[in-house]
Amino acid sequence: MSTNLSPVQVATPGRKPVISREDIMTAALKLVGPHRSVSSLSLREVAREAGIAPNSFYRQFRDMDELAVALIERAGESLRQIIGEARQRATSDRSVVRGSVEAFMEQLHTDDRLLQILLREGTVGSDAFKQAVDRQLNFFEEELKLDLIRLAEANKTGLFEPALTAKAITRLVFTMGATAMDLPQDKYAELTEQVVLMVRMIVTGTQTLAVTGAPDR
Known part of the structure; x- marks a missing residue:
């Protein structure tokens, strides 16, 4: 007597029979943190x-570099959405500064590992990682x-060199955010106020230059 059995997928105990890019990215995120960069992970x-x-x-990623770049891109998309929503609610340059900086720092405060990847890989990662971070910036x-x-x-305010102003603000906030990762969380409020003030100084400067013109180089 013969019995026809339907084929089944046999998986090694403890291992998943099917894996997606999302599963691998989630696993990598569990391993990184404030003091562990994605560039230090092994396959x-x-x-x-x-x-x-x-x-x-290898069914989902060519190598660890491709995984890291995918995480950096995911981090950039997530943070842009959060900060973009904060900016859209703003009605003045003062509120857009505070809203954007506070949204950024709140994400850092929540131990957002995607944000930590974005901040850390721009300084300690490979050239490919740094280029991916730069694209997001x-x-x-x-x-x-x-x-x-x-x-x-x-x-009805002036604006001198909008692209350069935006670059100055973005690079400042991300640099200060990278600094914040190494600070105790009870220092975040003080750092947030400092960053808000520094950004406002940039905005005030660009409005002044719009009226007076660029200084002689």
Whole structure:
């Protein structure tokens, strides 16, 4: 007597039979933190955390560099949405500064690992990681530039070199955010106020230069 059995997928105990890019990215995020960058992870570590054989990793990513870039891009998209919503609620240059900086610092305060990747890989990662972070910063700068122009027109204030102003603000906030990762959380409020003040100084400077013109170089 013969019995026809339907084929079943047999998985190694403790390992998933099917894995997605999202599963691997989630596993990598569990391993990183304020003091552990994605560039320090090994493929075997991520595979073990995801519950897959190392060879299964290659079905979704060419290598660890591609995984890191995917995480950096995800981080940039997530943070741009959060800060963009804060800027859209703003009605003046003062409120757009405070709202944007507070939204940024609140994400850092919540131990957002995606944000930590974005901040850390721009300084300690490989050239590929740094270029990926720089692309995300360029996106931030372009969106901020458009908002600065919108607010300047609405409030009848001048705006000198919008692109350069947006770059100065973006790079300042991200640099201070990277500093904040190494500070105790009870220092965040003080640092937030400092960053708000520094950004306002940049905005005041660009409004002044719009009236007086660029200084002689």
